[in-house]
Amino acid sequence: MEVLTPAMMTKCDQETIEAGYPEILLMESAALGTAKLADEVIKEAMIYKKRDKIEITILVGKGNNGGDGLAAARILKNWGYKPKIILSSSRDELKGVNKKNLELAVLNKIKIYQFPDLKKEKFLAEINNSDLIIDALLGTGITGELRGNIKKIINLISQEAYDHVLTLAVDIPSGIIGKTGNTAGEALKADYTATMAAYKRGLILYPGRDYSGEVQVIDIGIQKETIEKYGDGLKIFNQQEAKKLIPYRKNYGHKGDFGKIAVLAGSRGMTGAPLLTTKSALKSGSGLVYLLISEEIEALTSSQLEELVGIPLPSQKGIIAEKAFEKIKQFSKKVDLLAVGPGLGSNTAVQKIIKNILEQLNIPLVLDADALNVINDLKLLKNYQGELILTPHPGEMSRLIGLNISEINNNRLEIARDFAKENNLSLVLKGAATITAASDGRTYINSSGCNGMATAGSGDVLTGIVSSLKAQGMNSFEAAALAVYVHGRAGEYAAAVESNYALTAGNIIDNLAAVWNELT
Numbered sequence: 001m002e003v004l005t006p007a008m009m010t011k012c013d014q015e016t017i018e019a020g021y022p023e024i025l026l027m028e029s030a031a032l033g034t035a036k037l038a039d040e041v042i043k044e045a046m047i048y049k050k051r052d053k054i055e056i057t058i059l060v061g062k063g064n065n066g067g068d069g070l071a072a073a074r075i076l077k078n079w080g081y082k083p084k085i086i087l088s089s090s091r092d093e094l095k096g097v098n099k100k101n102l103e104l105a106v107l108n109k110i111k112i113y114q115f116p117d118l119k120k121e122k123f124l125a126e127i128n129n130s131d132l133i134i135d136a137l138l139g140t141g142i143t144g145e146l147r148g149n150i151k152k153i154i155n156l157i158s159q160e161a162y163d164h165v166l167t168l169a170v171d172i173p174s175g176i177i178g179k180t181g182n183t184a185g186e187a188l189k190a191d192y193t194a195t196m197a198a199y200k201r202g203l204i205l206y207p208g209r210d211y212s213g214e215v216q217v218i219d220i221g222i223q224k225e226t227i228e229k230y231g232d233g234l235k236i237f238n239q240q241e242a243k244k245l246i247p248y249r250k251n252y253g254h255k256g257d258f259g260k261i262a263v264l265a266g267s268r269g270m271t272g273a274p275l276l277t278t279k280s281a282l283k284s285g286s287g288l289v290y291l292l293i294s295e296e297i298e299a300l301t302s303s304q305l306e307e308l309v310g311i312p313l314p315s316q317k318g319i320i321a322e323k324a325f326e327k328i329k330q331f332s333k334k335v336d337l338l339a340v341g342p343g344l345g346s347n348t349a350v351q352k353i354i355k356n357i358l359e360q361l362n363i364p365l366v367l368d369a370d371a372l373n374v375i376n377d378l379k380l381l382k383n384y385q386g387e388l389i390l391t392p393h394p395g396e397m398s399r400l401i402g403l404n405i406s407e408i409n410n411n412r413l414e415i416a417r418d419f420a421k422e423n424n425l426s427l428v429l430k431g432a433a434t435i436t437a438a439s440d441g442r443t444y445i446n447s448s449g450c451n452g453m454a455t456a457g458s459g460d461v462l463t464g465i466v467s468s469l470k471a472q473g474m475n476s477f478e479a480a481a482l483a484v485y486v487h488g489r490a491g492e493y494a495a496a497v498e499s500n501y502a503l504t505a506g507n508i509i510d511n512l513a514a515v516w517n518e519l520t
């Protein structure tokens with residue numbers, strides 16, 4: 001499903017209106033979708049009152065977001081509810097379709113307050129007595145920091161209302177910037193968001209994602225082709241996408257048909273990481289997984305996992321030695337993919353080996369952790385002869401491109417997309433709302449995951465899943481995006497039992513089976 005910026009959304013609106021679809025009809029569809037979601041939300045919240053006793057407060061700004069709210073008030077009144085409107089401004093400041101919808105609300109005898117006329121106590125009492133708030137103060141037309149009455153309203157509700165009242169945002173929570181997900185100083189937290197025509201970036205980038213609650217996309221009559229035309233290839237990766245992509249397994253396959261993987265990982269003191277990667281690959285459908293590892297710890301790691309085939313490599317002080325490359329090169333001919341990095345160490349021998357791999361091999365490569373830490377020349381990536389998938393966290397990305405972590409976090413989307421394009425590879429930029437970018441500009445933002453997954457070894461598990469899916473024949477970008485989703489979903493399952501506090505990387509692996517079952 002497409003994710004747009006406000007500017008892209010405006011172009012879609014404009015083209016649709018110019019094609020002859022009246023603006024007021026778009027607004028009516030937006031309002032109908034909002035009212036339907038409000039009706040569902042009220043049912044779900046089990047408010048045991050007759051409809052005409054259910055207090056719905058609709059906060060209305062001067063722009064079209066407010067217009068959506070005004071029209072929704074009329075529809076809800078028609079369905080027997082008791083909506084009331086609080087305008088952020090005086091009535092005469094509304095123009096065009098918004099003025100029209102205000103007149104219709106008056107005609108339908110809906111109670112209308114003007115915020116400037118309300119005493120603070122009265123306003124707070126209205127909010128506190130509400131069963132549902134519909135937030136139609138600000139949508140995609142927000143500019144700059146919050147100001148004026150809208151700032152006062154949002155501050156009062158956020159800071160002085162008794163408790164959180166069930167809230168449904170129209171299009172986007174007011175105060176969230178649609179392009180970035182940042183707040184304009186403050187924002188109204190929603191439990192649900194009815195968003196028009198397509199996701200807005202601000203609903204899935206943090207912190208906006210935390211303000212948006214459950215998001216429902218409302219079809220307001222804008223054609224899918226229009227949305228695709230003005231979008232920039234950014235999509236949200238959810239269960240629907242996952243189900244479409246999951247690799248088919250034929251009933252008469254043998255273990256070689258499901259991908260042979262070699263994992264080059266581990267060093268003295270780092271025996272957990274290679275095990276997490278190999279185990280998660282085996283738990284993601286791979287037929288055969290080899291672990292290429294320092295001879296010093298090979299017996300130890302191999303004894304931990306029955307299904308694993310351990311291949312000892314020459315080493316020095318527990319880290320693979322430069323001369324290990326010949327064996328890696330020979331071995332790479334036997335497999336479909338090489339996954340490199342978890343717990344490998346990062347001395348000059350490792351650096352030389354990674355350089356040699358990138359210069360001399362041509363099989364699909366997944367590079368993570370220490371494999372990324374030793375790359376000091378991006379040309380090595382760009383010139384690699386095979387397919388490449390990189391899975392850095394913001395710290396590794398920072399090292400790779402020489403920006404600091406906060407610069408990366410403030411511009412995750414563009415940075416991931418540009419890097420993947422410039423270096424002709426698939427990139428997974430990890431972190432909350434992981435981004436997967438393809439060399440051709442397609443980009444996914446992941447929808448699954450939870451904060452408990454920020455734990456040691458979580459990335460090693462992801463490397464195993466990505467490698468497994470790629471070796472099963474998927475294209476690199478889709479394998480990476482599906483792996484990120486599956487990893488996040490397994491984390492959600494794990495957290496449901498373990499809590500986000502107690503979740504460990506091993507729990508993610510333990511819950512992979514539940515995700516594969518859910519998707520097939």
Ligand SMILES: NC(=O)C1=CN([C@@H]2O[C@H](COP(=O)(O)OP(=O)(O)OC[C@H]3O[C@@H](n4cnc5c(N)ncnc54)[C@H](OP(=O)(O)O)[C@@H]3O)[C@@H](O)[C@H]2O)[C@@H](O)CC1
Pocket residue numbers: 013023026027030061062063064065066067068137138139140141142143144145146147148150151170171172184196220
């Ligand atoms: N286009 C369409 O066809 C359709 C659009 N749709 C809907 O329209 C929404 C977009 O509507 P929009 O463009 O009118 O902007 P909107 O979000 O209401 O905000 C503008 C108002 O906010 C004010 N304001 C701005 N920044 C502020 C701040 N920081 N702090 C305080 N105030 C601030 C600004 O005031 P001003 O700067 O003029 O004083 C102005 O009054 C979109 O989200 C969707 O819900 C749907 O109906 C489908 C059809």
Ligand SMILES: [K+]
Pocket residue numbers: 065135136137138139169170171172173174
């Ligand atoms: K809103």
